[in-house]
Amino acid sequence: MIATPSDPTVVTLIPGDGIGPECVGAARRIIEAAGVQIAWEECEAGAEVFRKGLPSGVPPETIESISRTRVALKGPLETPVGFGEKSANVTLRKLFETYANVRPVREMPGVTTPYSGRGIDLVMVRENVEDLYAGIEYLQTPGVAQALKLISEKGSEKIARFGFEYARSEGRTKVACATKANIMKLSEGTLKRVFERVAPEYPELESWHVIVDNCAHQLVKRPEQFDVIVTTNMNGDILSDLSSALIGGLGFAPSANVGNEVAIFEAVHGSAPKYAGKDVINPTAVILSSVLMLRYLGFFEQAAAIEHAVFVTLESGVLTGDVLGYDRGTPTTDYTNAIIGNLGKRTETWTIRDVRPLQLPKIDPRPDYVRPASRSVVGLDVFVESPLSASELGSSLMELTHDTKLSLKMISSRGTKVFPPTGAMTETGDHFRCRFIIKEEPGDLSDGDVHELLVRISTAHSWMHIEKLQEFDGELGFTRDQGED
Amino acid sequence: MIATPSDPTVVTLIPGDGIGPECVGAARRIIEAAGVQIAWEECEAGAEVFRKGLPSGVPPETIESISRTRVALKGPLETPVGFGEKSANVTLRKLFETYANVRPVREMPGVTTPYSGRGIDLVMVRENVEDLYAGIEYLQTPGVAQALKLISEKGSEKIARFGFEYARSEGRTKVACATKANIMKLSEGTLKRVFERVAPEYPELESWHVIVDNCAHQLVKRPEQFDVIVTTNMNGDILSDLSSALIGGLGFAPSANVGNEVAIFEAVHGSAPKYAGKDVINPTAVILSSVLMLRYLGFFEQAAAIEHAVFVTLESGVLTGDVLGYDRGTPTTDYTNAIIGNLGKRTETWTIRDVRPLQLPKIDPRPDYVRPASRSVVGLDVFVESPLSASELGSSLMELTHDTKLSLKMISSRGTKVFPPTGAMTETGDHFRCRFIIKEEPGDLSDGDVHELLVRISTAHSWMHIEKLQEFDGELGFTRDQGED
Numbered sequence: 001m002i003a004t005p006s007d008p009t010v011v012t013l014i015p016g017d018g019i020g021p022e023c024v025g026a027a028r029r030i031i032e033a034a035g036v037q038i039a040w041e042e043c044e045a046g047a048e049v050f051r052k053g054l055p056s057g058v059p060p061e062t063i064e065s066i067s068r069t070r071v072a073l074k075g076p077l078e079t080p081v082g083f084g085e086k087s088a089n090v091t092l093r094k095l096f097e098t099y100a101n102v103r104p105v106r107e108m109p110g111v112t113t114p115y116s117g118r119g120i121d122l123v124m125v126r127e128n129v130e131d132l133y134a135g136i137e138y139l140q141t142p143g144v145a146q147a148l149k150l151i152s153e154k155g156s157e158k159i160a161r162f163g164f165e166y167a168r169s170e171g172r173t174k175v176a177c178a179t180k181a182n183i184m185k186l187s188e189g190t191l192k193r194v195f196e197r198v199a200p201e202y203p204e205l206e207s208w209h210v211i212v213d214n215c216a217h218q219l220v221k222r223p224e225q226f227d228v229i230v231t232t233n234m235n236g237d238i239l240s241d242l243s244s245a246l247i248g249g250l251g252f253a254p255s256a257n258v259g260n261e262v263a264i265f266e267a268v269h270g271s272a273p274k275y276a277g278k279d280v281i282n283p284t285a286v287i288l289s290s291v292l293m294l295r296y297l298g299f300f301e302q303a304a305a306i307e308h309a310v311f312v313t314l315e316s317g318v319l320t321g322d323v324l325g326y327d328r329g330t331p332t333t334d335y336t337n338a339i340i341g342n343l344g345k346r347t348e349t350w351t352i353r354d355v356r357p358l359q360l361p362k363i364d365p366r367p368d369y370v371r372p373a374s375r376s377v378v379g380l381d382v383f384v385e386s387p388l389s390a391s392e393l394g395s396s397l398m399e400l401t402h403d404t405k406l407s408l409k410m411i412s413s414r415g416t417k418v419f420p421p422t423g424a425m426t427e428t429g430d431h432f433r434c435r436f437i438i439k440e441e442p443g444d445l446s447d448g449d450v451h452e453l454l455v456r457i458s459t460a461h462s463w464m465h466i467e468k469l470q471e472f473d474g475e476l477g478f479t480r481d482q483g484e485d
Numbered sequence: 486m487i488a489t490p491s492d493p494t495v496v497t498l499i500p501g502d503g504i505g506p507e508c509v510g511a512a513r514r515i516i517e518a519a520g521v522q523i524a525w526e527e528c529e530a531g532a533e534v535f536r537k538g539l540p541s542g543v544p545p546e547t548i549e550s551i552s553r554t555r556v557a558l559k560g561p562l563e564t565p566v567g568f569g570e571k572s573a574n575v576t577l578r579k580l581f582e583t584y585a586n587v588r589p590v591r592e593m594p595g596v597t598t599p600y601s602g603r604g605i606d607l608v609m610v611r612e613n614v615e616d617l618y619a620g621i622e623y624l625q626t627p628g629v630a631q632a633l634k635l636i637s638e639k640g641s642e643k644i645a646r647f648g649f650e651y652a653r654s655e656g657r658t659k660v661a662c663a664t665k666a667n668i669m670k671l672s673e674g675t676l677k678r679v680f681e682r683v684a685p686e687y688p689e690l691e692s693w694h695v696i697v698d699n700c701a702h703q704l705v706k707r708p709e710q711f712d713v714i715v716t717t718n719m720n721g722d723i724l725s726d727l728s729s730a731l732i733g734g735l736g737f738a739p740s741a742n743v744g745n746e747v748a749i750f751e752a753v754h755g756s757a758p759k760y761a762g763k764d765v766i767n768p769t770a771v772i773l774s775s776v777l778m779l780r781y782l783g784f785f786e787q788a789a790a791i792e793h794a795v796f797v798t799l800e801s802g803v804l805t806g807d808v809l810g811y812d813r814g815t816p817t818t819d820y821t822n823a824i825i826g827n828l829g830k831r832t833e834t835w836t837i838r839d840v841r842p843l844q845l846p847k848i849d850p851r852p853d854y855v856r857p858a859s860r861s862v863v864g865l866d867v868f869v870e871s872p873l874s875a876s877e878l879g880s881s882l883m884e885l886t887h888d889t890k891l892s893l894k895m896i897s898s899r900g901t902k903v904f905p906p907t908g909a910m911t912e913t914g915d916h917f918r919c920r921f922i923i924k925e926e927p928g929d930l931s932d933g934d935v936h937e938l939l940v941r942i943s944t945a946h947s948w949m950h951i952e953k954l955q956e957f958d959g960e961l962g963f964t965r966d967q968g969e970d
Contacts, residue, residue, distance in 0.1 A: 063908070086967055087667075094901045094967050095909040114599030132634065134900025136918070137671035138866075138952050139962030143638040143855035145671040149617065150899050153628040154914055180719070182572075186622035186630040213726035220705060220730035234665070238723050241698035245705035261910050367872050367915045370628035381623075387853050414635050415619025416579045423548070424580040425746050429639055430852045433621070447943040451936055458932040466951040467623050477624030482571055482579050 008037040009297055012065045012072040017046045018271025019281045020075020026283035026336040027073065027290040030309075033340040034302040036294060041065045045088050046077035047271075057088030058095070066096060072264045073293055075286065076271040086135070089266070093128050098257035098264055099155065100162045101126040102292065103240045108284075109315040109350060111248035111323055115223060120246055122226040125166055126236025127159040127191070128257055133233045140464050141385040144431040151187040151232065154369045156194040161361035162258070163195075163230035164202040169358040174206045174227035175199075178215035178235060186479060188212075191232055212239070219243055244268060251281075251322045254288035256296065260360050265293040279331045282320035284310065287339070295355050304352050309342040311350045316342075372472040376444040379437040379469035380406060380453060381478075385430050385462045393461070394419035397434055400456045405449045406436035409484075416482040435481075437469070493522040494782055497550045497557040502531045503756025504766045505560020511768035511821040512558065512775040515794075518825040519787040521779060526550045530573050531562035532756075542573030543580070551581060557749045558778055560771065561756040571620070574751070578613050583742035583749055584640060585647045586611040587777065588725045593769075594800040594835060596733035596808055600708060605731055607711040610651055611721025612644040612676070613742055618718045625949050626870040629916040636672040636717065639854040641679040646846035647743070648680075648715035649687040654843040659691045659712035660684075663700035663720060671964060673697075676717055697724070704728055729753060736766075736807045739773035741781065745845050750778040764816045767805035769795065772824070780840050789837050794827040796835045801827075857957040861929035864922040865891060866963075867942060868950035870915050878946070879904035882919055885941045890934045891921035894969075901967040920966075922954070 013028065015021040031038060043062040050057045057079060066072050077088040093101070103124040107116065136148040160177065167175050177195040179188040192209050199207040210218065212235045218225065219239065223246050231239055244253035250269035257264040267285035275281045287310060294303035318338045321329025330338070346352075363369075386393050390411050397408050411419035412435070413428040436453060438445055450468070457463060470477040498513065500506040516523060528547040535542045542564060551557050562573040578586070588609040592601065621633040645662065652660050666677040677694050684692040695703065697720045703710065704724065708731050716724055729738035735754035742749040752770035760766050772795060779788035803823045806814025815823070831837075848854075871878050875896050882893050896904035897920070898913040921938060923930055935953070942948060955962040 067908070067910075090668075091967060094911065095907070097910045097912050099912075129901070130899050132665075133668055134967070135668050135670070135964050136900050136966070137669060137964040139671055139955060139957060140635075141855075142853070142857045142860070142957050145636050145638075145675050147634040147636075147669045147672040149632040149634055150625075150916070151630050151632075152899070152914055152916070153630075155899075180617075180722075183575075183618055183620050184622060184632045185620070186624055187632040190630050213722045216701070216723045216727040217730040217735075220727055221734060234719075235723070237665075237698045238701045238720070242701040242705055242727060245702040249706060250702075259910070367913065368627070369914060370626075372627045375627070387851075389852075414615050414637070414640075415621050416614070422580070423552070425552075425582045425744070426579065427582050427584075428852060429637055429854060431635070431637070447939070451939065451943075454932070454936065458936075464953045464955065468949045470624060470949065472624060472627050479620050479622040481621075482576060482619070 008039040010039045010041060010069045012062070012069045013040040013042045014045050014062065014072060014074035015042065016075025016271065017078040018076060018273040018276040020271055022279070022281055022332055023267060023283040023286035024073060024075045026332060027286045029336055030287055030306055030339055031290055031294065034306050034343055036299050036302045041069060045074070045092070047080050049088070050080050050083035056086065056091050058091050063095060066262060070262050071293065071297065073290055074264060074266045076267060076269060078271045090133070092264055093257045096259055096262035096264065097129060098259040098262060099127065099129050099158050100258045101128040101236065102166065102256040102258060103244070103268060104254060105243040105247055107247050108252050109311055110317060110319050111252065111314070113246065113248050115246050118224050120223045122223065122243065123166065123228045124236060124240040124243055125159065125163040125228055125230045126240055127155060127231070127233045130155045131233035138465070140383060141430045143429060149187050151190050153190050153194060154363060156191040157198065158361055158363055160191065160195040160198050160230055163228055164198065164205055165359050165361060167205055167228040168202065169356050170353050172227045176207070176215070176226060176229050177209045178212045178229055178231040178239060179209065180212045180235065182211055188232060195230060215239060216242060219246065249322065251285055251320070252288070253285050254292055256289065256292045258296070263293070263296050265289040279333055280321045280326055280329060281332050282322045283332055283336060296358065298357065300355055303355070305343055307352050308346045309339045311347040311352070312342040312345045313338045315347060315349070374474065375470060375472045376442065377468050378443065378445070378471050379435065380445070380450060381467040381469060382434045382436065382457060382463050383465035384432045384434055384457070385464055386432060387430055390418035390428055390432065391421060393432055396460060397457065400460060401436065401453060404453050404456060405439055405445065406453050407439050409435045409437045410481065411435070412481040412484070417484050493524040495524045495526060495554045497547070497554045498525040498527045499530050499547065499557060499559035500527065501560025501756065502563040503561060503758040503761040505756055507764070507766055507817055508752060508768040508771035509558060509560045511817060512771045514821055515772055515791055515824055516775055516779065519791050519828055521784050521787050526554060530559070530577070532565050534573070535565050535568035541571065541576050543576050548580060551747060555747050556778065556782065558775055559749060559751045561752060561754060563756045575618070577749055578742050581744055581747035581749065582614060583744040583747060584612065584614050584643050585743045586613040586721065587651065587741040587743060588729070588753065589739060590728040590732055592732050593737050594796055595802060595804050596737065596799070598731065598733050600731050603709050605708045607708065607728065608651065608713045609721060609725040609728055610644065610648040610713055610715045611725055612640060612716070612718045615640045616718035623950070625868060626915045628914060634672050636675050638675050638679060639848060641676040642683065643846055643848055645676065645680040645683050645715055648713055649683065649690060650844050650846060652690055652713040653687065654841050655838050657712045661692070661700070661711060661714045662694045663697045663714055663716040663724060664694065665697045665720065667696055673717060680715060700724060701727060704731065734807065736770055736805070737773070738770050739777055741774065741777045743781070748778070748781050750774040764818055765806045765811055765814060766817050767807045768817055768821060781843065783842065785840055790828055792837050793831045794824045796832040796837070797827040797830045798823045800832060800834070859959065860955060860957050861927065862953050863928065863930070863956050864920065864954035865930070865935060865938060866952040866954060867919045867921065867948050869917045869919055869942070870947045870949055871917060872915055875903035875913055875917065876906060878917055881945060882942065885945055886921065886938060889938050889941060890924055890930065891938050892924050894920045894922045895966065897966040897969070902969050
């Protein structure tokens with residue numbers, strides 16, 4: 001999308017809460033001073049909207065504006081305590097299917113950290129709409145809570161390809177994928193498998209997989225080894241906040257939420273209400289977010305000019321209170337003026353990347369994205385609440401179900417087998433997973449068989465959760481328990 | 486448990502794989518030189534056991550030994566590729582219900598890092614048997630994987646109290662609790678709530694909650710602010726590997742897995758086969774793990790003597806290849822001899838803590854640990870696989886179920902409402918969560934009502950997962966979706 005002066009680009013502008021209006025205002029002034037013609041549509045979201053009684057924190061007018069403009073620049077939004085159950089920031093990401101969260105992390109001139117001089121310059125590419133972040137939770141028993149971690153192969157392909165494409169667009173050379181596939185072979189494993197499957201399509205990029213805990217270790221020990229890191233949503237949440245601390249904190253952490261239709265650009269930091277309106281805050285994160293936005297919109301020259309001006313300003317020692325101390329920092333307005341004054345100057349010691357248009361991945365849109373040649377239902381996990389011991393429960397279930405098509409294979413407590421007895425010291429509570437397997441193999445359970453089993457169990461026990469055990473193309477679609485054969 | 490020379494303490498010793506025997510051998514020599522009488526029972530686990538065909542990697546003799554001795558010191562275990570589905574390390578932790586993983590992270594003399602001189606000295610206390618680490622996973626559709634994150638209130642109370650007790654035993658002053666309770670209010674929220682409930686019982690300890698991503702940020706930015714950090718299993722996995730990098734890596738990272746019956750002491754590092762048998766590795770992590778073990782066994786003086794000797798040795802510049810480079814490091818044997826030679830000397834510049842016996846938390850053993858006064862089943866989430874659009878599926882389900890006791894409230898895709906239509910751009914696949922709510926309120930669904938609904942749905946659609954929606958003491962036992970009223 002390349003705009004011309006006669007056809008100003010329309011962008012939704014959400015000033016946000018606390019220090020948001022000051023950050024967003026600084027970015028807007030700099031963009032305009034750089035000669036980019038943008039028609040801003042100013043919209044509301046956040047604290048005031050929650051207080052008016054809208055539980056999403058995002059009014060319909062704002063949704064309508066972004067649906068039309070397809071691009072938003074926003075300040076931080078606050079979810080006031082007692083209003084709303086979901087963060088308005090997350091709501092916006094999910095409503096517009098901005099599946100990629102992009103967080104560049106780069107050493108900045110004048111911002112001294114324990115890592116200064118090592119040239120940290122990496123980009124965290126985090127899946128943004130799936131995973132535990134969906135917040136799908138159930139109290140299974142009064143004392144056992146469950147959250148669902150859902151990871152799709154399609155979502156994984158989108159974020160994996162996005163990571164490679166992003167690396168290409170910035171002329172980067174390496175892409176790492178961080179997952180916990182060694183423990184969660186099916187869910188986290190999906191991203192690992194898909195990443196390794198698509199990697200050969202990007203032969204100029206070096207790629208590898210790293211276990212997420214080791215990735216955290218390596219980010220602290222030798223962060224300069226990383227270039228682009230692709231990861232799942234919850235892991236990415238932790239890794240990206242870790243990374244932004246390496247370069248001096250959230251005041252320098254821009255971000256983009258990019259989907260195939262809409263992109264939303266925002267700082268990572270919060271609304272910091274105690275600094276609001278005092279002309280003391282560091283607007284760099286939103287300014288650098290707007291640089292990402294300009295590149296997304298095709299204004300490559302102007303984006304580079306602003307990035308140069310920011311680096312020249314920092315090199316000259318003009319720094320805000322978060323870096324120098326709030327009694328000694330340059331006021332927000334003066335800092336912004338300095339950047340505007342430096343437009344046209346070029347940093348000699350810091351590299352500003354030559355960025356090419358980002359190719360968004362095109363993925364098969366069909367809902368049945370993975371199509372196995374064969375499949376069957378081979379059993380059922382029934383989650384039972386019971387005050388009994390595992391042995392008592394096991395005996396009872398075996399008696400109740402002995403003449404059905406299924407037999408009780410084992411009972412586990414939080415993933416460890418407790419029936420048949422193992423001799424281990426596993427503590428059990430009132431929450432048991434009871435695994436029933438079809439007696440005749442190969443076979444395929446019908447829903448009638450399932451209902452029959454549930455009716456039997458219901459005569460004596462209370463269940464709250466059921467999972468069908470499936471096979472796809474002869475491979476188990478479920479994991480075995482600790483201690484299960 | 487205080488042993489006397491006439492009654493040697495029996496400890497299970499698992500040398501483990503790769504560099505394991507060298508590390509464990511060094512620790513054993515030092516313990517013996519410090520005058521502690523231990524009768525070691527050497528047992529197998531790990532790579533060779535997997536290769537013999539035992540899928541757990543832990544033979545019955547080893548389990549029997551630990552069940553009897555109740556204490557083990559072990560080297561790293563390897564899970565050879567293609568053998569076993571579970572790590573033998575995790576198996577041991579789960580079999581013996583060692584619910585607390587303790588990982589001290591402390592600046593070491595002579596080990597230069599970007600944080601040197603800042604006095605990092607913290608302990609990560611990680612829940613060790615629950616959470617996503619159970620690896621309970623299902624392919625829900627051919628392209629959508631699910632992992633279950635299970636967190637119990639009892640498990641949370643155990644780890645929260647353990648954290649406070651551990652802080653007390655070491656004379657520490659602060660305990661932080663790191664969770665993602667803002668996104669996962671029921672599961673991660675359980676640990677936060679329990680932590681805040683038990684904190685007043687430890688009035689001499691300062692305590693606070695920190696969101697896990699901010700905790701990662703703070704650990705990089707200002708690690709010296711932390712003393713003890715209590716966290717859930719998966720988060721703790723990442724945070725503890727992050728932390729060990731702050732002080733120079735895994736060669737200095739001891740750990741203890743402590744339960745109310747058994748404790749297993751081990752280094753955090755892997756088996757590093759390429760360095761095995763070369764007399765070049767750093768055994769400090771296992772040595773410091775054995776210091777934790779000696780304190781657990783009541784040998785406080787000898788533990789302090791070894792810790793002093795390790796610090797004196799490092800202060801004198803005797804350092805292994807992982808720190809100095811493998812061409813210049815002190816051989817493992819010489820390093821061990823140096824520590825033995827320094828037994829009796831005391832470091833003047835580094836503080837060795839005066840540790841008191843750890844009081845393990847005593848928790849109500851009843852299985853129905855939380856007992857609500859009232860409860861009811863108010864609905865059902867049915868997870869459906871369908872190639873239809875959300876609107877088509879919604880219309881069909883409404884028609885199929887209109888004369889049951891339940892009505893379709895909404896359909897969501899990965900946690901975002903997609904029916905009734907919201908106008909948002911949410912992409913759907915073949916995996917839908919269909920939320921049915923009881924029509925007559927207040928009410929309580931019977932299993933008969935549930936079966937009736939499932940029979941109706943099964944006539945036209947395929948489901949793979951069901952969750953009952955419960956209320957406990959008038960509070961919803963489930964979360965609302967993004968976009969759900």
